[in-house]
Amino acid sequence: MVQTFTPTNLVLYLYNETAMTESVLIQKSIDNDPAVEEEFECIKKAANLVDKALTSPSAKSIRAILEYSRKTALVQ
Amino acid sequence: MRKSDLSDNELVTEFISGNESSLEILLNRHQRKIFTSILLLVRDRELAEDLFQETFIKVINTLRSGNYHEEGKFLPWVSRIAHNLVIDYFRRQKKMPMVRDTDEFSIIGNIRLTDENIEDKIVTDQIHHDVRRLIDLLPDEQREVVIMRHFADMSFKEIAEQTNVSINTSLGRMRYALINLRKLIKERELVLVK
Numbered sequence: 001m002v003q004t005f006t007p008t009n010l011v012l013y014l015y016n017e018t019a020m021t022e023s024v025l026i027q028k029s030i031d032n033d034p035a036v037e038e039e040f041e042c043i044k045k046a047a048n049l050v051d052k053a054l055t056s057p058s059a060k061s062i063r064a065i066l067e068y069s070r071k072t073a074l075v076q
Numbered sequence: 077m078r079k080s081d082l083s084d085n086e087l088v089t090e091f092i093s094g095n096e097s098s099l100e101i102l103l104n105r106h107q108r109k110i111f112t113s114i115l116l117l118v119r120d121r122e123l124a125e126d127l128f129q130e131t132f133i134k135v136i137n138t139l140r141s142g143n144y145h146e147e148g149k150f151l152p153w154v155s156r157i158a159h160n161l162v163i164d165y166f167r168r169q170k171k172m173p174m175v176r177d178t179d180e181f182s183i184i185g186n187i188r189l190t191d192e193n194i195e196d197k198i199v200t201d202q203i204h205h206d207v208r209r210l211i212d213l214l215p216d217e218q219r220e221v222v223i224m225r226h227f228a229d230m231s232f233k234e235i236a237e238q239t240n241v242s243i244n245t246s247l248g249r250m251r252y253a254l255i256n257l258r259k260l261i262k263e264r265e266l267v268l269v270k
Contacts, residue, residue, distance in 0.1 A: 017232060046257040055112055065136075
């Protein structure tokens with residue numbers, strides 16, 4: 001299969017930023033070319049992993065922000 | 077319609093009209109992404125808490141002063157404020173961020189755990205911690221794109237504009253960041269699933 005896109009287009013596709021026609025072409029390539037499939041699986045797994053970094057601020061910070069908002073609202 | 081179903085823009089409008097509870101919903105909705113992006117930039121939990129509060133104080137003041145004009149783009153707007161405050165902080169300090177290895181204890185210390193879920197929580201927190209450490213190891217330019225795309229919900233076009241590079245450059249940086257993360261996991265033989 002003749003590849004009509006660059007590896008960076010795979011990144012755009014992963015993050016749902018490709019146009020519909022381009023998405024169809026890229027998905028076909030992933031389905032039919034093991035090298036493209038391997039690259040796509042690699043970046044997809046890493047992207048899923050990044051979301052595991054999410055963590056919360058302390059309850060104290062949230063309280064301080066809401067308190068600031070309430071106090072300054074009364075002044076206005 | 078429940079209030080939590082309102083869009084960011086509707087909540088912003090309500091908050092500007094004096095409805096304080098709208099801010100609480102916006103905070104609950106976006107706190108994790110904004111806080112994580114600050115933490116990944118400064119690598120210090122205590123400092124990240126301060127800058128997170130400072131970010132929202134600026135958000136509150138800007139919204140009340142009527143200077144918010146970013147229709148439908150609340151999270152990227154707040155993330156830009158946070159990012160600028162981080163840059164200002166390091167300009168004032170005139171130094172690069174230092175790693176203070178304290179966050180894992182404060183995470184666990186802030187959560188009330190029952191006997192049944194304590195092990196599960198610790199494993200989850202350890203995975204989160206390990207992933208943040210891996211992101212820390214990326215070159216600055218790659219780490220920046222990861223933070224902007226994953227935690228500020230910015231498109232690659234917006235990232236390119238913000239960082240003054242072409243879209244292809246920001247896409248290339250993201251590609252290398254993802255490939256490098258996979259390499260780091262393999263090198264360190266990390267198991268990042270429960």
